[in-house]
Amino acid sequence: MAKAHVKMTVNGKEVESLVEPRTLLIHYLREHLNLTGPHIGCDTTHCGACTIDMDGKSVKSCTVFTVQAEGASITTIEGMANPDGSLHALQEGFRIMHGLQCGFCTPGMIMRAHRLLQEIPNPSEDQIRFGIAGNLCRCTGYQNIVKAIQYAAAKLRGETFAEAAE
Amino acid sequence: MIPGPFSYHRPKSISEATGLLADLGEQSRVLAGGQSLIPMMKLRLAAPEHLIDIGAIAELKGVQRKGSTLVIGATTTQHELQQSKVATDAAPILLEASLLIADPQVRYVGTLGGNVANGDPGNDMPAVMMCLDATYRLTGSGGSRSVKARDFYQGTYVTALKPGEIVTAIEMPVPPAGHGWAYEKLKRKIGDYATAAAGAVLTVSRGKVATCTIALSNLSDTAVLATDAAKAVIGTALEKPAVEAAMKAARAVMSPASDTRGTSDYRIHVGGIMVERALKKAFSRAKG
DSSP, X not given: OOOEEEEEEETTEEEEEEEOTTOBHHHIIIIISOOOSSOOSSSSSSSOTTEEEETTEEEEGGGSBGGGGTTXXXXXXXXXXXXXXXXXXXXXXXXXXXXXXXXXXXXHHHHHHHHHHHHOSSOOHHHHHHHTTTOOOSXXXXXXXXXXXXXXXXXXXXXXXXXOOO | OOOOOOEEEOOSSHXXXXXXXXXXXXXXXXXXXXXXXXXXXXXXXXXXXXXXXXXXXXXXXXXXXXXXXXXXXXXXBHHHHHHOHHHHHHOTHHXXXXXXXXXXXXXHHOBHHHHHHSOOTTOSHHXXXXXXXXXXXXXXXXXXXXXXXXXXXXXXXXXXXXTTOEEEEEEEEOOOTTOEEEEEEEOSSTTOOOSXXXXXXXXXXXXXXXXXXXXXXXXXXXXXXXXXXXHHHTTSOOOHHXXXXXXXXXXXXXXXXXXXXXXXXXXXXXXXXXXHXXXXXXXXXXXX
């Protein structure tokens, strides 16, 4: 099969490649661009560990062909830290609120929460839980993930989140 | 999991897409959002030689109200549909049902056209389209035709769509102001297909149901319009006997398989309860 030429912006950098059309975006990110932050968890569109941001949408990159991302602007967890290297509010929130144990789901959780907070800067707990329903965590029971997102939402609004981690 | 190899095509117009579909024949498949097709391809349950990606065709996107008709482009995503005030003001059941489909990531990418054209009885929108009496615009290289949602589904993954045709738009009459609506879905967890689901759209006049449509998801080999169930409540104020008659009539047209979501008997039992809940909620929302 003829390879396809793709060009997109990933974490602010333009990338161009020849790929087999069947190459899934998660494989392209991990194996061609060496961005191993997005994880392959279930590989069946359930777990959300592969979530990235594509043109303002949270997308499961195991369920998108690279060729569909032609011309897209993509952000992965590698593109989240601030330019000076300090952590993004969400990364900081997950650290301070213990929003992870094994950490496998965290890149997907953060990328999904990133888009959620763009759309709803001050979400209720219910909105957070509904908003991250496509991301599975098998360690935490979600309590501290919700708090991590609340922490980040408050910080991004210039406020302080008063609660402590569970 | 890696899908089988295929050639990729990204047409920019409907005519280019239907031309490709005609030229490449039955070994080609249309790719919209891909949220059903790509998982099938990863499992090698689908292995098309050619994929025709209609995601870059601008004329397939968007929601418009033309008088008393709502026209939704086939590649409008669930997320875009939810964000469209034009759509959700005219027919709020679209929002209610759309929010119950899969999960946020899938809804950003999955399309209305894909959901209705796929032919999986677990898809939620076919029943909603039956409730709203929607019509699908099917376009091939020889021209376009319209088929009602109520006539479109023939069996699991078997529809009225002919080789070479693409669902290009979904059109529906805007339900009357003050109508009531509900889509009730029982599922094991968020993101799952329905164990049983029912939609209802009705109008009320002087406290009694004047018109009513009910349709069921994942309770047969296709979505089903429960005509007798709807008839059972017309002219009533949803008193207990009327609701029970509707549940009984709806259960009579259910024939779900026993699967991991439950036995056939269980799914028929809860299917009736979904009908009851949908009717009561729709009635409570109706004005008149």
